[in-house]
Amino acid sequence: MSELIIQTQGLTKKYRGRAAVDHLNLEIAKGDIYGFLGPNGAGKTTTIRMLLGLIQPTAGSIRIFGKELQKDKLAILRRIGSLVEYPSYYGHLSAFDNLEAIRRILQVPKSRIDEVLEIVSLTSEARRPVKGFSLGMKQRLGIAASLLGSPDLLILDEPTNGLDPTGIHEIRELIKSMPKQYGITVLVSSHLLGEMELMANTVGIIREGQMVFQDTIENLRLESVSDMEFVVSEPDSALWIARDMGAVGTLKNGLLTFPGMQDPQVATLVKALVENGHAIYRVEQNKKSLEDIFMQVIGEGTAS
């Protein structure tokens, strides 16, 4: 297995006895774009705040770059860039001057400002006051600020929240370039799987503070239970024939649906139906979209 950049074990945060994050074991490999997913209130921001040392865990451990966060906090945080919620700026100052204020605190060379402006494609807007920027430009400026210290790890909490499709596309392309061009590992949170699908290679899905899935997007697809749909001449009696062979289905508008039915069972059912004189018009597999699978994993029924 490749080197782990973030590893948590039993990470837990309780508020008034209630776990917002519950025994979370995060594993993020070097060079990953790790999509941290979950519905609102699942515990993503609380987890990110613990990873950034902003709040103390109630229990569990955090290792970043192979070191205990508790023991090497400053050295670790120096290597992390982050964007948590909406960043605040001096609206009357230009993008350049806002970055300059942060650069002084970080004590990095002045040339780094031009470099990060270039990375986020804000070079031509650098001298304009930030108050005239669109939300997407402000988010890109936030990412520029998080890159000033040349981090090895970027942690972005819902960076596309509230952006229009163009803004989302720009942020996505920017994130995608991080591991390849700059060797930066990325943890990015979202409540929309569709957004992650196009940039993340690994996803961690949390629900009520607990990890319900952590693996590659490809393996998330394999989690899917596809429905098998039948259109036959006598659906009512077909349902009973299927039930006799242990396949429980539903009948709606003439369509018989069998969740998760595998090929050998399909063959058995087709044979039984033919032997009973049924005509079979159609047998189809209803493949689920990744969004449906996400809903299935977080237990909120099927997306429409």
Ligand SMILES: Nc1ncnc2c1ncn2[C@@H]1O[C@H](COP(=O)(O)OP(=O)(O)OP(=O)(O)O)[C@@H](O)[C@H]1O
């Ligand atoms: N300071 C706090 N005091 C009490 N409860 C809190 C506090 N911070 C978070 N919580 C609770 O912890 C749970 C997880 O919240 P968190 O903000 O981490 O979720 P999230 O997945 O980031 O959701 P969102 O996308 O809505 O930000 C929620 O039930 C929230 O109400």
